[in-house]
Amino acid sequence: MTTAAAALLVALLYVLHQDFWFWREARPLVFGVLPIGLFYHVAYTVATALLLWLLVTRLWPSHLEATRRGEQ
Amino acid sequence: MIAAAVAFAYLAVVFYIGVFAFRSTDRSGTVAEEYFLAGRSLGPAVFLLSLFGTNMTAFSILGASGHAFANGIVTYGLMASSSALVIPVTLFVVGTRLWALGKQHGFMTPVQMFRDRWECGHVGTVIFAVQAVLLVPYIIIAVMGGGTTLQTVTNGVIPYWLGGAIVSIVVMGYVFLGGMRGTALVNAFQTVLFLVFGTVAMAVVAYGIGGFGTAMESMLSSPSTAPLLTRERISPSFFFSYMFIPLSTIAFPHIGIFCLTARRLGHFRNTIVFYPICILAIWLPSVFLGVVANQATAVPAIGAKIEARTALAVQGPTLSIEERDRLRAQAAGDDVILRLVEGYAPLWLAALLGAAVMAAVMASDSQILALSTMFTEDVFAFYGGRRRFGEAVQVQMGRTFVVIFTAVAYAIALKTPQSIFDLATQYAFAGFASLSPLFAAALFWKSSTKWGALASTVWVAMAVLAVAVVQTVVPPPAPGTSPPALTIGAIDFVTRGPAGLTVVGFLPVVPMTIVSAVLMVVVSKLTAVSVPGNRTLKKYFPEAGLPVPSARPRRPLGAAKPD
Numbered sequence: 001m002t003t004a005a006a007a008l009l010v011a012l013l014y015v016l017h018q019d020f021w022f023w024r025e026a027r028p029l030v031f032g033v034l035p036i037g038l039f040y041h042v043a044y045t046v047a048t049a050l051l052l053w054l055l056v057t058r059l060w061p062s063h064l065e066a067t068r069r070g071e072q
Numbered sequence: 073m074i075a076a077a078v079a080f081a082y083l084a085v086v087f088y089i090g091v092f093a094f095r096s097t098d099r100s101g102t103v104a105e106e107y108f109l110a111g112r113s114l115g116p117a118v119f120l121l122s123l124f125g126t127n128m129t130a131f132s133i134l135g136a137s138g139h140a141f142a143n144g145i146v147t148y149g150l151m152a153s154s155s156a157l158v159i160p161v162t163l164f165v166v167g168t169r170l171w172a173l174g175k176q177h178g179f180m181t182p183v184q185m186f187r188d189r190w191e192c193g194h195v196g197t198v199i200f201a202v203q204a205v206l207l208v209p210y211i212i213i214a215v216m217g218g219g220t221t222l223q224t225v226t227n228g229v230i231p232y233w234l235g236g237a238i239v240s241i242v243v244m245g246y247v248f249l250g251g252m253r254g255t256a257l258v259n260a261f262q263t264v265l266f267l268v269f270g271t272v273a274m275a276v277v278a279y280g281i282g283g284f285g286t287a288m289e290s291m292l293s294s295p296s297t298a299p300l301l302t303r304e305r306i307s308p309s310f311f312f313s314y315m316f317i318p319l320s321t322i323a324f325p326h327i328g329i330f331c332l333t334a335r336r337l338g339h340f341r342n343t344i345v346f347y348p349i350c351i352l353a354i355w356l357p358s359v360f361l362g363v364v365a366n367q368a369t370a371v372p373a374i375g376a377k378i379e380a381r382t383a384l385a386v387q388g389p390t391l392s393i394e395e396r397d398r399l400r401a402q403a404a405g406d407d408v409i410l411r412l413v414e415g416y417a418p419l420w421l422a423a424l425l426g427a428a429v430m431a432a433v434m435a436s437d438s439q440i441l442a443l444s445t446m447f448t449e450d451v452f453a454f455y456g457g458r459r460r461f462g463e464a465v466q467v468q469m470g471r472t473f474v475v476i477f478t479a480v481a482y483a484i485a486l487k488t489p490q491s492i493f494d495l496a497t498q499y500a501f502a503g504f505a506s507l508s509p510l511f512a513a514a515l516f517w518k519s520s521t522k523w524g525a526l527a528s529t530v531w532v533a534m535a536v537l538a539v540a541v542v543q544t545v546v547p548p549p550a551p552g553t554s555p556p557a558l559t560i561g562a563i564d565f566v567t568r569g570p571a572g573l574t575v576v577g578f579l580p581v582v583p584m585t586i587v588s589a590v591l592m593v594v595v596s597k598l599t600a601v602s603v604p605g606n607r608t609l610k611k612y613f614p615e616a617g618l619p620v621p622s623a624r625p626r627r628p629l630g631a632a633k634p635d
Contacts (some may be wrong), residue, residue, distance in 0.1 A: 013157055017149070018312055026292055026301035032285040035301040037146040041153040042356060048156045049348040055164055057340045064172035065337040 001058040009051055017044065076226040078423035083242045089261055090246020090254035104416035104458075107251035107467045108180055108445040109333050114253075116339040117261045123330055123343055124350045124437040125259030125266075127159070127321060136355055140362030141405030142381070144300030147362065150314040164344050166322050166511050167331040171340065175334035177611065182328040182511070183450040189514045189612055190522035191604045193454070198526060199510070200450040203325050206500040207439055214436030215240055215485040224410050224487045225426030236485055242480040247444075248471050252333060255437045263350070269425050270357040273413055277361055277368075280416025284360075286338035287367040296382070297366050313579035314407035320504035322511060326442035358409065365408045371415030377403050389550040396550065440481075444480070502581035503536040509589040513596070518609055524596030528588045535584045541575055542566070587603050633634050 022037040030039040105111055114122070135378040170171035170185065179185045187196035197385070218239025219232045230238070246254045278284050291297040299305055321327050334340060369375045380402035384391075392398070413425045448470040452458065458466050509528055546557050546568045556564035557573065567574050575583050596603075603609075 010157070010161055014315065017154060017157065017315060018308065019149075020308055022303075022305045023308070024302050025124070026298065029285070029288055031466045033288055035145055035288070037303055038148055038300070038359075041149045042352065045156040045348045046151045048153070049345055051157075052160050052164070052348065053345045055161075056344055060341070061168055061172075062337075064168055 001054065003059065006055055006059055009054075013044075013048060013051055019044075074420050074423055076229050076423075078420065079222060079225050079230075079427055083225045083238065086258045086261065087242050087245055089257045090250035092250075092254075092257075103463045103467050104448075104470075105180065105362060105472060106253075106370040108441070108449070109174075109329070110251070110253040110256055112175065112333055113335045114333045114339070115335060116342055118256055119262035119334050119339045120343040120345055120346055120350075121263040122256040123163075123327070124262035124329055124347065126326055127324075132198065133527060136358040136404060137362030137365070137409045138407075139406035139541040140359040141306070141377070141408045142403070144302070144309070144363055145359065146306050148355060149303070150306075150311065151317070152351050152359065154315050155321070156351045158315065159321045160344045160347040162319065162322040162508075163331070163340060163347070166515060167327075168337060168340050169515050170328060170331045170511075171334055171337060173612070177547055180329070180332065181446050181449045182325060184454075184618060186510065186514060186525065187454075189604070189608065190520070190525055191608055192522035192525075195522045195526045195529075196450065196454075199507075200446055201531050202503070202529050203323075203507070204443060204446060205533075206503045206536070207325060207443060208481075209500060211436045211439050211443070212481045212485050212488075214439070215478075215481050218243075218436075219485065220407070221410070221426065224407060224414075225423055229372055229544075233486055236482055240478050240482045243440065244474060247437050247441050247474050247478075251470075255441050256330075256333065258437060259490065265427070267350075267353055272421070273361065273409065273417075273425050274357045276417045277364065277412050278422065281368060281468075287364050287449045290367055291363075300363055300366060307577060310574065310579065311579035313582050316505050316579070316581045316585050317501050318505075319508040320501045323504040323507040324442075325446055326438040329442050329445055330438065338606040340393050342633075361409055362405060365405065365412055368412055368415060371411055373411045374408065374415070377405060377408070389553070391550070392545050396548070400548075440474055440478060443477060444470045447473050499536045499540050502539070502579070503532050503582055505581050506535065506584040506588040508585065509592045513592050515612065517596075518598055518613055519600065519603055520592060521596045521599045521602040521604075523599040523602055524592040524594075527595040531588055531591050532584065535580070535587070538581035539573055539580045543568070 017042050019037070022040050025037065026035040028036055030036060035040065085149055136147055136151060139151070170179075170182070173179055173185055177185075177188065179188070183196045183200045186199055187193060215236050219234075219236030222235030222239060223231050223232045226235075246258055250257070281287050288301070291301060303311065368377065369378060380399045384396065384399040384403060410426060413422045417425060427544055448457075448466050453466060457469070466524065507529065510525055513524065542557060548570045549555050550570075551570060554567045554569040554574070557568045558566035560565075563576070565576060573580055
């Protein structure tokens with residue numbers, strides 16, 4: 001995964017936060033209790049965790065780990 | 073009595089954790105690093121739980137359920153799912169670099185990094201001053217929250233003034249003794265406690281209210297509560313504005329400083345991945361219980377809140393400002409979780425849950441420690457205190473600062489109405505979010521200059537002040553109305569809604585952050601002659617292959633240099 005692809009995925013998720021399509025809907029109640037608008041954002045939170053997992057496994061800045069006091 | 077006993081047992085446990093941390097200190101780093109940064113040696117679990125706990129203030133927990141009680145499910149999208157993306161991404165992009173620079177160059181505060189990066193002295197002091205002023209209201213409001221919560225969970229056995237004093241002494245005690253290690257361990261303990269008891273509260277309230285499914289159907293069938301299950305009362309531009317608020321997290325000094333405490337960079341991995349899951353685990357119950365509380369009319373305190381809200385909505389425009397303020401205060405839902413639990417859980421369980429809520433309220437510890445660290449590092453050490461008096465005196469100075477500052481915060485909390493600080497924390501979020509371009513510029517833009525940083529910082533200070541003044545001078549209108557406060561041509565540029573100001577439909581944080589970023593770019597371009605030398609740039613952009621001139625003398629860290 002390239003940095004550009006990662007930035008694109010983060011930007012996509014940023015845009016998907018603005019879910020105007022469920023703005024005025026409460027039904028269906030997912031699992032009988034969660035209004036669809038709330039369920040969407042719960043699912044969005046889980047999707048965020050997955051994206052972050054992708055970032056830390058594919059783009060981890062391991063070069064920063066090697067730093068020690070006084071090194072340049 | 074049971075409630076008071078549980079609350080005191082809880083306070084005794086967190087105090088013991090602080091003392092335990094004090095005794096178990098291994099003192100492998102310098103004295104100051106050990107006290108202020110836990111020797112940069114926190115393990116992965118404590119780092120995750122404590123970083124999350126540090127960010128879980130009274131606002132996050134009590135404020136979330138109170139906001140959801142009044143506004144519905146939109147609260148989760150506004151504050152939780154936006155944070156779930158933005159905060160871990162900033163930790164990944166900025167936090168990891170702060171950690172590496174701190175490890176490499178011995179930085180203990182973000183201001184030290186800014187001073188080094190832009191080769192400046194007094195500009196750093198200006199950044200310190202703005203950060204400190206924006207942070208203080210949080211600490212005062214946490215003292216107030218501690219007093220109120222202890223009073224509520226003990227049913228008034230402990231009055232507000234005594235509750236505030238007890239919570240202040242406990243927090244001051246473990247911060248004084250345990251420093252960052254004690255604070256981190258207490259925060260980790262509190263996060264676990266809140267995760268466990270949040271789940272228990274959900275189960276207890278679900279049982280008491282007759283099942284969440286029934287409650288939801290009942291809310292949907294009533295025209296007054298059905299909109300709480302959608303976002304129809306919120307405009308898309310207002311909703312979008314909240315994607316800017318979590319940018320404040322990385323600019324909070326206590327979070328920036330906390331990034332320096334991890335033993336290894338790898339500890340960020342789990343923190344970044346699990347941060348959204350922690351948000352889900354804590355915010356979903358808080359928001360959901362806040363929404364469901366609208367069906368808990370059998371609980372007298374909640375019934376009174378709903379009546380006040382209805383009166384405000386129906387008679388709002390005809391009421392005097394004082395009467396509207398009184399009804400607003402009565403309808404406020406910040407204690408709604410406590411009231412729900414009080415109404416549906418047995419007394420001993422309600423006391424335990426109250427202690428868990430108190431855990432969240434007491435998150436001021438890391439902010440007090442951050443202010444102490446900033447004062448001793450960015451002012452005392454920078455202006456020659458450490459050179460003259462030594463590191464041991466510096467740590468004693470930090471501890472003295474903790475005691476004096478907590479005492480002053482307590483005194484202010486007793487004398488001042490909470491609404492003032494509620495308002496102040498609203499400005500602070502926008503202020504810290506607008507400071508985030510400083511971090512981006514310092515770490516990712518070689519051509520940024522100290523003058524760009526100064527322009528951004530001064531802009532943030534002025535904008536926060538302007539929003540505060542306008543919001544104080546123009547009283548909140550009746551619910552459902554948003555009269556213009558400033559009209560340019562045919563456009564209502566600034567409007568004053570019941571919840572605060574908006575600028576062309578957006579929260580002030582949006583223009584504040586954009587203008588801050590633009591100022592950083594434009595002023596840096598105009599003052600390109602002040603771009604630091606290659607020796608400094610090489611520290612921050614080693615991959616750029618910049619030549620390092622040998623003639624440029626190095627200034628020791630912490631030594632003053634005039635702008």
